[in-house]
Amino acid sequence: MAKNKRLTAARAAVDGVKAYGLDEAINLVKTNAKAKFDETVEIALNLGIDPRHADQMVRGLLSLPNGTGKTLRVGVFARGPKAEEAKAAGADVIGAEDLMEKVQAGEIDFDRCIATPDMMGLVGRLGKVLGPRGLMPNPKLGTVTMDVKGAVQAAKSGQVEYRAEKAGIIHAGIGKASFGADKLAENIRAFVDAVQKARPTGAKGTYLKKVALSSTMGPGVRVDVAAFGG
Secondary structure (H helix, E strand, O other): OHHHHHHHHHHHOOOOOOOEOHHHHHHHHHHHOOOOOOOEEEEEEEEOOOOOOHHHOOEEEEEOOOOOOOOOOEEEEOOHHHHHHHHHHOOOEEEOHHHHHHHHOOOOOOOEEEEOHHHHHHHHHHHHHHHHHOOOOOHHHOOEOOOHHHHHHHHHOOEEEEEOOOOOEEEEEEEEOOOOHHHHHHHHHHHHHHHHHOOOOOOOOOOEEEEEEEEOOOOOEEEOHHHHOO
16 A cells, blocks of 8 residues: 555656656656665667667667666676686676576576677577577677676676667666666766667667656656757
8 A cells, every 4th residue: 555655646746748857857766766675767768660670670788887786697608718717707607508408497597698609509599598588699799709708797897788679669777766866867878879879770760759767666757858969
């Protein structure tokens, strides 16, 4: 009951039609984040694309200036010296055939998957398991690499992955409600800037159509797209 009252009050504080300035939107989200845990601040971007077409897909990795406030569990497919490199860099799960078998059995104890190029023959067999979860290593995202140390450290330091869904919407966590407003603003601007720079060749007309912020348990707050020069 208390949770419902809190959510009702939070929704009443937000004008569902108004597009707020970025600073005001951030303050509203922080004010309405009243759960007993440190809520994640999430961003949703509506893009003028149709991701079903290859030339309109938007996907990438970004290291946010102030991190996400969340520590990712990193799994690495590697052997020998590269496996040792992954371990030294702080990877949580490391292996080859043994890790493949665990994943096939449904044991997926990681949020980001990295592989050395020679491991992709193995990892390729896991496409039906890792693909739908957005965990398939990808050379374009830097998750298929010989620089295992760099990839693991980047994932651990607040790197966020983004990918447009079927409706052309991108969702991502860009910080915690406990972050200062200035740090959230810096992360948000960096994220939107990265997505704008990733505009695909097939996108026509208005690209950045709508921006909204929310916390894990709070209502969505629409942000004026003009705040991002769009």
